[in-house]
Amino acid sequence: MDLVEVSFREADKTVFVQPGTTLLAAAEMAGVELLTGCTRGMCGTDAVRLAIDPADALEVPEDHERGTLARMGVGDDCRLACSARVARGRVEVLGDALE
Ligand code: FES
Incomplete structure (x- = not known):
């Protein structure tokens, strides 16, 4: 199984x-x-903003995540870090979705 590359731009990690x-x-x-709450x-x-289309590299969001993102x-290009699961390729996290 291929590993997924996840980078965090602000932290350069x-x-x-x-x-x-x-x-x-x-x-x-x-x-x-990352700031967290309920997990x-x-x-x-x-909520974090991603550099790529999340549909390309992340699993499809479940209903509770989709509902929270819609409410926000x-x-x-934003997902909840506690809920978004990587699937393939490369993911770049730009930072907080609300900044
Ligand atoms: S920590 Fe509450 S939605 Fe992720």
């Missing part, structure tokens, strides 16, 4: 993780601290 790993777990592996896809504290009014 990159890790390679198994498909299915959440962005939050990848951040912890990289030593990057269940409900509060939106950990952020774009399609």
